[in-house]
Amino acid sequence: MRAQPVWKDVEANHRAEIERLHFQLAAVNESIAGLEKIYPESETLAYLRDSALTLTRQIDEIHCSIADRQLTGLLAR
DSSP states (O other), rough: OOOOHHHHHHHHHHHHHHHHHHHHHHHHHHHHHHHHOOOTHHHHHHHHHHHHHHHHHHHHHHHHHHHHHHHHHHHHH
């Protein structure tokens, strides 16, 4: 069996991290939706929205990292 390139392992780790962050983001969004019904102007909502944006940025950074590694691999050929 041939060994996989290291970047494939890194990509798999990134994908797992993305999945974990998506679960966290879904939980935060669910909390926001529930609280908006009860407390439409809550400070907690602002905090949760900020948390959701932070998670979204983290997901984007990982996606960009994967794309960067793939492009670097293609350019190295």
